[in-house]
Amino acid sequence: MKSKTSSLVIAGTFAGVAIAFGIVCPPPLQGQVDPKYEVDPSWPQPLPDGWVTGWIGGVCIDAHDHVFVLNRRNLTENELAAAHQAPPVIEFDPEGNVVNSWGDPDVVPKKLHGCTVDRENNVWLAGSEDGIVQKYAHDGKLLLQIGTSGVFDTSDGTITGRALNSSHTQFNQPAGIAVDPASGEVYVADGYGNDRVAVFDRNGKFLRQWGRQGTKSEADAGEGGVFMQVVHCVEIGNDGLVYVCDRQGDRVQVFDKMGNFQKNIWIRTGNPHMPDRFGTVLWVGFSPDQAQRYMYVANEHNDHINIIDRASGQLLSSFGRAGHQVGDFTHCHTLAVDSKGNIYVAEVNWGNRVQKFKIAGSQ
Numbered sequence: 001m002k003s004k005t006s007s008l009v010i011a012g013t014f015a016g017v018a019i020a021f022g023i024v025c026p027p028p029l030q031g032q033v034d035p036k037y038e039v040d041p042s043w044p045q046p047l048p049d050g051w052v053t054g055w056i057g058g059v060c061i062d063a064h065d066h067v068f069v070l071n072r073r074n075l076t077e078n079e080l081a082a083a084h085q086a087p088p089v090i091e092f093d094p095e096g097n098v099v100n101s102w103g104d105p106d107v108v109p110k111k112l113h114g115c116t117v118d119r120e121n122n123v124w125l126a127g128s129e130d131g132i133v134q135k136y137a138h139d140g141k142l143l144l145q146i147g148t149s150g151v152f153d154t155s156d157g158t159i160t161g162r163a164l165n166s167s168h169t170q171f172n173q174p175a176g177i178a179v180d181p182a183s184g185e186v187y188v189a190d191g192y193g194n195d196r197v198a199v200f201d202r203n204g205k206f207l208r209q210w211g212r213q214g215t216k217s218e219a220d221a222g223e224g225g226v227f228m229q230v231v232h233c234v235e236i237g238n239d240g241l242v243y244v245c246d247r248q249g250d251r252v253q254v255f256d257k258m259g260n261f262q263k264n265i266w267i268r269t270g271n272p273h274m275p276d277r278f279g280t281v282l283w284v285g286f287s288p289d290q291a292q293r294y295m296y297v298a299n300e301h302n303d304h305i306n307i308i309d310r311a312s313g314q315l316l317s318s319f320g321r322a323g324h325q326v327g328d329f330t331h332c333h334t335l336a337v338d339s340k341g342n343i344y345v346a347e348v349n350w351g352n353r354v355q356k357f358k359i360a361g362s363q
Helices: 003-020 077-082 216-220
Strands: 035-039 056-061 067-071 089-092 098-102 112-117 123-127 133-136 142-146 176-179 186-190 196-200 206-210 231-236 242-246 251-255 261-266 283-286 294-299 304-309 315-319 332-337 343-347 354-362
Touching: 035 315, 056 123, 056 343, 067 112, 067 343, 112 176, 123 176, 123 186, 186 231, 186 242, 196 231, 231 283, 242 283, 283 332, 294 332, 304 332
Parallel strands: 056 112, 056 332, 176 231
Antiparallel strands: 035 354, 056 067, 067 089, 089 098, 112 123, 123 133, 133 142, 176 186, 186 196, 196 206, 231 242, 242 251, 251 261, 283 294, 294 304, 304 315, 332 343, 343 354
16 A cells, blocks of 8 residues: 555554444544434425336436436336336425426436536436436436447447447446536546546547556555446545545545546455445545535445545444335435535435435534
């Protein structure tokens, strides 16, 4: 491990022991009172017209705290017989009422996966069984598409071809998107087939990329810019740094905007047989204060949300547990944070829902 990340190794080791033994409330940093979260069982309100959602592939929030969820529409035969498919994109107001919905199932990315809302309130979508990223107006009008649907950055252009990790015009199963509020540049976690962060200008012109598939020894050593399996998310902090989810690498890798590696933030499990198929770092979000004191991590391996001191990388606490009751998680997958600090967590693989967690006080 490089010396500049040594302090994070200590924090990561402590985090692994804490998680392994079920300790979810370690002592806070000196002088710091950390938030405690509880589920809001009244959010969202019942869906209209007999709608049922399939796996929720993404959740994101606009400037008015309206919540967008991505519905993969993969209902069972019984659900289809008893109810109706919900639209691909559903917009909720802060109280949980459906206020809009849109999306042509034949046009939006296949297997919707990850969304973000830019400073102009446009909604960006990715899909982990497609080769495209799309930009929509707030009301669902398609404004921009990077790539051709059904074509992948592979040796033969198909989803089963050898990943090339290099195209300037195409993706290979992208997972997440971030838009730089200052420049409008678009950062894509091109991460289920490829292993890179690809950056485009606001018009979809390729600018740069970084990342490759790494070995377990490279990942264990904390080498920057190599990923164990899936590059699952990308977010830009107020500090101007780029936070990338190395899902099966048990870490958030932090870079500058040119792709120069800065540090690791480790999310350990204590499992010596890692990586596993789920991983500990699926999505990240930040608290709404200007300093973004807290980073929230969707940890699918443990099915809970880790609360991290963003600057130091120290694990502060966690909430949630594996289960099917309100407040439990079944494959917590993505998350988003609104202007009040509420956290919205989306679930796939039989979870099929989004839950709201609100600040209940301090711990």
